[in-house]
Amino acid sequence: MANYVCSVGMEVHAELATKSKMFCRCQVAFGGEPNTRTCPVCLGLPGALPVPNRAAIEMVLKTALALNCKIAMNSIFHRKNYFYPDLPKGYQVSQYGEENPLGYHGYLDIPTADGGTKRIGIRRVHLEEDTGKLMHLPTGGSGVDYNRAGTPLMEIVTDFPPDISNGDEAKEYMTQLRQILIYLGVCDGKMEEGSMRCEPNISIRAFGTDELGTKTELKNLNSFRSVQMGIAFEVRRQAAVLDAGEKVLQETRGWNEQRESSFAMRLKEAENDYRYFPCPDLVPMQFTEEYIESLRANLPELPLAKFRRYTDDYGLSEYDANLLISDVKWANWFEEAVNQGGDPKSICNWMSSDFAKMLNEEGKSAADSKITPKHLVELTKLIADGTISGKIAKKVFADAYQTGKMPGDLVKESGATQITDDSAIKPIIVEVLAANPEVVERYKSGQQSVKGFLVGQIMKQSQGRANPGIVNKLLDELLQEV
Numbered sequence: 001m002a003n004y005v006c007s008v009g010m011e012v013h014a015e016l017a018t019k020s021k022m023f024c025r026c027q028v029a030f031g032g033e034p035n036t037r038t039c040p041v042c043l044g045l046p047g048a049l050p051v052p053n054r055a056a057i058e059m060v061l062k063t064a065l066a067l068n069c070k071i072a073m074n075s076i077f078h079r080k081n082y083f084y085p086d087l088p089k090g091y092q093v094s095q096y097g098e099e100n101p102l103g104y105h106g107y108l109d110i111p112t113a114d115g116g117t118k119r120i121g122i123r124r125v126h127l128e129e130d131t132g133k134l135m136h137l138p139t140g141g142s143g144v145d146y147n148r149a150g151t152p153l154m155e156i157v158t159d160f161p162p163d164i165s166n167g168d169e170a171k172e173y174m175t176q177l178r179q180i181l182i183y184l185g186v187c188d189g190k191m192e193e194g195s196m197r198c199e200p201n202i203s204i205r206a207f208g209t210d211e212l213g214t215k216t217e218l219k220n221l222n223s224f225r226s227v228q229m230g231i232a233f234e235v236r237r238q239a240a241v242l243d244a245g246e247k248v249l250q251e252t253r254g255w256n257e258q259r260e261s262s263f264a265m266r267l268k269e270a271e272n273d274y275r276y277f278p279c280p281d282l283v284p285m286q287f288t289e290e291y292i293e294s295l296r297a298n299l300p301e302l303p304l305a306k307f308r309r310y311t312d313d314y315g316l317s318e319y320d321a322n323l324l325i326s327d328v329k330w331a332n333w334f335e336e337a338v339n340q341g342g343d344p345k346s347i348c349n350w351m352s353s354d355f356a357k358m359l360n361e362e363g364k365s366a367a368d369s370k371i372t373p374k375h376l377v378e379l380t381k382l383i384a385d386g387t388i389s390g391k392i393a394k395k396v397f398a399d400a401y402q403t404g405k406m407p408g409d410l411v412k413e414s415g416a417t418q419i420t421d422d423s424a425i426k427p428i429i430v431e432v433l434a435a436n437p438e439v440v441e442r443y444k445s446g447q448q449s450v451k452g453f454l455v456g457q458i459m460k461q462s463q464g465r466a467n468p469g470i471v472n473k474l475l476d477e478l479l480q481e482v
Ligand SMILES: [Zn+2]
Pocket: 021, 024, 025, 026, 037, 038, 039, 040, 041, 042, 043, 150
């Protein structure tokens, strides 16, 4: 196989998390009885007039700002004309042009394996409406469901020539983008339900050449993994075609998840003539600097910035930081605990172990549980100052999880404070040694490993309350004496 360089352009569609559709008041939802969320506007009946959804426009502007885009202060909607049964009006309301989309000429920085970042140029972020869905009927033939028609849809397209050069980077781009959309609250990011869809176009060219090769477009990718695998597969497939002295066809290909391979769907002929023109039913959008700046000022901290802060300032591992930021509510919970004086590493450890385990078992989120950040801060402080042992803490946490009582109160009630007093621990050790003379003999004859057994017995006798460090120290001393 000759050496090839790969280029990947990404076209991502995200359904906006608005309550109602783009130009009418029909509800936005997933699934449901076909054609139950429709009206004359989203069915495109003659005479019905659209009214733009302000919330949807604001969501696209926020996304464009988060993706470092320029904002079109005057922006219009266009009609994209084509005939297909899932498009009741015979056109799709969209946005056309280089500097007319709500956001244009931005970028997204993605983390790289060496701890740095790579900048991925964004060509445009625009607003359009979703189509209906064609479905095969059990009785034969096809039907169309317009429940989805007119749902606000945001399209995010990367720059040309593409900056992404392999499947791993494409996956990282999708991961970052999805997290940003969720952090902004503009899309639920559910790829499996189609609320976030991705169509990469892939081309390869010989190493050392500049001219981009013929590209193929991949469809039906419904997970990060399929994005990564699909692109890697296409690179291998195209390389084999070129190595065999043949030409890559410009086509749209589907992805078969089970077989992990792509298949030809249709040849892409010359670019369709959509005859875009400004939509006469919709007034131009105009924004003031003041409005845009207020949106910019209210953007939340974005995932990558959060990740860097957690690893650099809090000293968390990349794994732990990723676990926290993957869910913005979980990250906020963590930060609240840290703001209340919790030690970041201890809080994170408890969150990702006992707390996460208990929540998972009940399918609950942190907000539904009786544990508040204050509980965890108090618990970790009780451990840090030696009041309770780590073992007792697990029991206290479980009790707090069940009852909602504060850890300090639970410790007082049970008297489970840690014993750190030599004079209280010594008698327990003496008793254990007296009860296990044969073990002591074995230790003295050089079998050091039996010490663990003795420690275990002592901890058991003290109901887990003896400080392990002191137990070890005193046990060594006493073993010398016997
Ligand atoms: Zn409607």
